[in-house]
Amino acid sequence: MKHVTYWMVSVFCFVAISTIKAQQTYWSRVEQRESTLGIADVYQKFTTPDFQLKLVRASQTVAALRPNSEPYFDFTPGERLEIRDKDSLYHLGDINLRIKDANGIWKSYSTATTRAKVTALETSGNVLAAADLANTLPSDIPVSVKRYYELDNDQLVMRFEITNKQNRPVEIGALGVPMIFNNILEGKSLVDTHAQNVFFDPYIGKDAGYLEVKRLSGRGPALLVLPKENMAFEAYRPLLDDPTPKSIVFEGFHEWMSHSKAYAEQEWKGVEQWNKPTSLVLEPGESKSFALKFVLSEGIKNIQETLVKEARPxxxxxxxxxxxxxxxxxxxxxxxxxxxxxxxxxxxxxxxxxxxxxxxxxxxxxxxxxxxxxxxxxxxxxxxxxxxxxxxxxKPETDVIKDFGHFLTTEQWFDDPNDPFGRNRSAISYDYDKKEQVVQDGRVWISGLSDEGGAGSWLAAVMKQLVQPNQEEVKKIQGFIDETLWGGIQYNDGPNKYGVKKSLFYYEPDSLPKGTYSDSINYNTWAAWDHKHANDPGRSYNYPHVAAAYWVMYRLSRYHEGLVDNRSWDWYLKNAYHTSVAMVEKAPYYAQFGQMEGSVFLFILEDLKNEGLSDMAMDLEELMKERANHWRALDYPFGSEMPWDSTGQEEVYMWSSYFGYDRKAYITLNAILAYMPTMPHWGYNGNARRYWDFLYGGKAGETSRVERQIHHYGSSLNAIPVLSHFRKNPDDLYLLKVGYGGLLGGISNITQDGFGPAAFHSYPSTLKIDGISGDYGSGFYGYVVNSSSYLVNDEDMGWLAFGGNLSNKGNMVEMELTTAAKSKVFIAPKKLWLTLDAGKFEKVAYNEQTEEVTLTLGSKTPHAPNAYLRIDGEVELPYKKVRGAYQIELGKKETVIKL
Incomplete structure (x- = not known):
């Protein structure tokens, strides 16, 4: 078989190129505006025990903030200061206020709107720089605002002092400090972005809240912004009025808000906020300080330790x-x-x-x-x-998954024999707001059963069966595979024809009867592919969806009885193999990058080996090693059709680890941890960064925008390498917290009746799930293949259960599993990884004295009379091995096994 030689190119899809060109035009417009920040004047420079601080003398806003340990790295976008030195572009050091006037109307004030030279104040003691900001605020503002940069126990503090100038009380309904750090990726290579840029994540937790700022590589010190005085982290507002163009290379800036009542009454009205919105009343002549502290943490994993040292909750x-x-x-x-x-x-x-x-x-x-x-x-x-x-x-995971599978195979099940696009018998995209299937969309893939936004629903319907097989649902999926997938989404016109189309639905009105297309949908965009472009097999990201479907059906056919009857197990496994190979042969341009769900190729390889299909296994392994060698040669092999992405890391890590490229696996893991935090908030705990797919996989309309997505598919996909690495390093509880946050985040947005949305909207004006199913299926894949339980013993917190409930009986620690599959469990003290190809673990027990492990398997079912147990660890059992797994005959009651 002829394989492809890989090369490193800078590659974007049409939409990425179009967006970047638009952004560059926007940047040029910003650059042409009049400079008002005063950067032509002299800078002020200060050295603190932690930082090198540079201020623009005229505005006293931050021009650079560098850690002393790495003085060439800047947390702020100081490198773009000559472009961003205009009115209305925010900088660290600005402040936004909303104050109620005498008529009871909220009025906004910002130091960024109209720049003017501020009045410097005399400094002494621990004060590094100070200014009265009156010149850069409207003259009718009823308060005075002074800003101080000072040291508190040698730590850098930014403090605003606000004084009521009126003879009446003044209510401040919004007080926000823009958090301007260098997350602008425009014009950078992957090497540059990982070395020079940062991402930042908020713990919106009131007085215990903080912002963590981390470089993309995940290495070096992390910056923590902490509340010092009257700066409870109440809300996190996107600064939509900053003209810095948002796109796939810039998520946008946000501000830390200590008061947000004015927005809750207006732009955010009727939306349940993370915290209760508040305001502040200043009496006549009263002054109050609002301060933030800047602290360095030795590294990302040291953040909690740093918070404890700083006496934070x-x-x-x-x-x-x-x-x-x-x-x-x-x-x-x-x-x-x-x-x-x-x-x-x-x-x-x-x-x-x-x-x-x-x-x-x-x-x-x-x-x-x-x-x-x-x-x-x-x-x-x-x-x-x-x-x-x-x-x-x-709901309990079992119920969540049951409801989800039912919704996909009923409400989302498309059954129209007269459909001109050949989509009949499939789980199709769904609009939850309208309670209807999305059979047409201007982005043709959404209704076309391919690409992430269109394949998501049927992929999820298939993956669900691996966790919780249901015979009625499997029957429907078999019909989908025979009538829609094989020969429809995937070519079936001769030997080795395994290309995957970009979409079944397309826009070609002259070739179809009048009335086929809705007049209410805008098809006059690049996204309305014609038949030729929809049939293009050149997008590699479509192949893992198809390969995963075949792999799941192989598993159901091989390890269960009577579930699959349309095709043989080997047809499914061989098709999974051929699809994997076809990705590289038919879509080599993008196949050089890590794929979302790319871990499925490793699972397919393992099963080819288990089945003794040596030629196929060797061929697939050789092909994947060629890709892994390409990644090994790169500093940061996480490219995609986007300039920066958070989905290729999953596959890059898994293959790097498999081939023993440990350094590359470690670099990949650190990059994941840079955008996947752990913090006491369900929305951000384990939430992998993703901010453009509401455009390409979300609902069209006002929520189709660049916006940090909460538990988009990146969360559960990146949980795969994070939890895999934890199993190799079971003393690193940080990894387990991050990984499990991403795992459960992957199903957190499923509704009570079983609808799975693309993601949750983070904007405080919205804070709800997206309206359509979109590309959720990729995330559900991550949940399914990673669904597992962990029994760990922390030195301080004691025995902990992730995916189960604990009980102690003398020396025995018992965990009853609560996951939907109950098929995987890790016993950390023994470094023992146990998985079932069929059957269920009901509970596991560990004897602290003897270190003996006891497994309790559930009773047999009509489709699973035998359990197939795999053990990654030094354990032997007196059972027959079948394809590398112990075959254990199950009874009418539970089966107990001691290891």
Whole structure:
């Protein structure tokens, strides 16, 4: 077989090129505007124990913020200062206010709107620089604003002093400080972005909140922005009025808001916010300070340790903050002061019970989800400090997955024998707002059953069967494969014809009867591919969806009885192989990059080996090693059709690890951790960065925009390498917290009736799920192949269960599994990874004294009379091995196995 030689190119799809060109035009317009920041004047430079701080003398805004340990790295976009030195472009050091006037109307004020030279104030003691900002604020503002850069115990603090100038009380309904750091990727190579740019993630947790700023490589010190005085992190507002063009290479800037009532009453009206919106009243002549502190953490994994050193409240939730209703979660709270009260909103949404303290003094609580939906837990400490923790309560995983599969094969099941595009018998995209199937869309792939936005629904319907097979649903999927996938989405016109089309639906009105296309849809865009472009097999990202479908059906056919009857197991596995090979042969341009769901190729390879299909296995392994060697030669092999992406890392890590390219696997993992944080908030815990797919996979309309997506498919896909690396390093609890956050985040947005949306909108004006199913299927793939339970013993917090409930009986620690599949479990003290190809683990037990492990398997079912157990660890069992797995005959009752 002829394989492809790979090369490194800078490659973008048409949409990426178009967006970048538009952005460059926008940048040129910004650059042509009059310079008003005053950068031609002299800069002020200061050195603190942690930072080199550079200020623009005229505005006293931050021109650079560099860690002393790496003085050539700048957390801010100082490199673009000569372009961004115009009115209305925000800088670190600006402030935004909304104040109620005498007529009761909120009026906005910003130091960024109209630049003017500020009045420098005399400094002494710990004050590095200070200014009265009156010149850069409207003359009718009823307060005076002064800004100070100062040291507090040698740490850099930015403080605003606001004084009421009126003889009446003044209500401040919004107070925000723009967080301007260097996340502008425009014009950079991957090497440049990973070395020079940062991403930042908010813990919107009131007084315990913080912002973590990390470079894309995941290496070097992390910057923490902490509340110092009257700066509770109440809301995180996108700065949509900053003209810096947003696109696939710039997510946009946000501001840290300590008060947000004015927005809640206007732009965000009717939207449930992460925290209760507040305002502040200043009495006549009253002054108040609002301060933020800038602290360096040695690295990303040291953030929690740094917070403890800074005497900030630290909370750790197990298994995280997405909480299935049958899981007994744990919450550990570490703070110098005692807890005065705990408040739960909505009332009764959570049940919280105190469980004592850990060896180091952390307060321990049992947390149980009672009501489905979002919930906020507010902890008030004796010193008045408030901490909020946002939870998402979901149904038990078994019920979530059952409902999801039912919705896909009923509400989303497309059955129209007269469909001119050949989509009959499929799970098609769905509009949850309209409660209808999306059979037409100006982006033809959405209705065309391919690309991520169109394949998402049928991919999810197939993947669901691997976790929770249902014979009626499998029957429908067999019809989909025979009538729509094989010979439709995928070519079937001769030997080795395995190309995958970009879309079945297309726009070609002259070739189809009048009335085929809706007049209400705009088809006059690049996204309305004609028949030729829809049939193009050159987009590699479509191939893993098809390969995964065949692989799942192989698994169901091979390890279950009576579930699959349309094709033989080997037809499915061989088709999975041929599709994998075809990706490289027919789509070599993009196949050089890591693919979302690309881990499926490794799973296919393992099963080819298990089946003794040596020639196919060798061929596939050789092909994938050629790709891995290409990645190994690159500094940061995470390209895609986009300039920067967060989905290729999954496959790059898995193959790098498989071939023993440990350094490249480690570099890949660090890059993932740079955009995938862990923090006490269900929306951001384990949430891998993704911010452009509401344009390409979300609902058309006002929410089709560049916006940080909450638990888009990147969360659960990137959880695959993170949890894989944890199993190699079971003492690194940080990895487990991040990975499990992404895993459960992958199903957090499924509705009560089983609809799976593209993602959740992070803008405070929205804060709800997207309206269509879109590309959710890729994320569900990540959940399915990674669904697992973990039993770990932390030195301080004790025994912890991720994916199960704990009980202790003498020396025995028992975990009852709560995942939907109950097919994978990791016993951390033994580094023991146990998986089932069929059958279920009901519970596992570990004897702390003897280190013996006891497995309890569920009873047999009509489709699974045997369990097939694989053990990654030094254990031998007295059972027959079949394709590398122990075949265990199940009975009418549970089966107990001791290891």
């Amino acid at each position: 630290v909370a750790v939730g197990v298994p995280g903050y997405v909480l299935p209703q049958d899981v007994e979660g744990q919450l550990f709270v570490d703070y110098k002061n005692d807890i005065a009260s705990i408040k739960i909103e909505p009332k009764g949404a959570l049940k919280v019970k105190e469980e004592g303290t850990t060896a180091s003094g952390k307060k321990k609580y049992l947390v149980q989800g009672e009501k489905w939906g979002r919930a906020r837990l507010t902890i008030t400490y004796n010193d008045g400090v408030e901490q909020t923790i946002n939870y998402k309560i979901i």
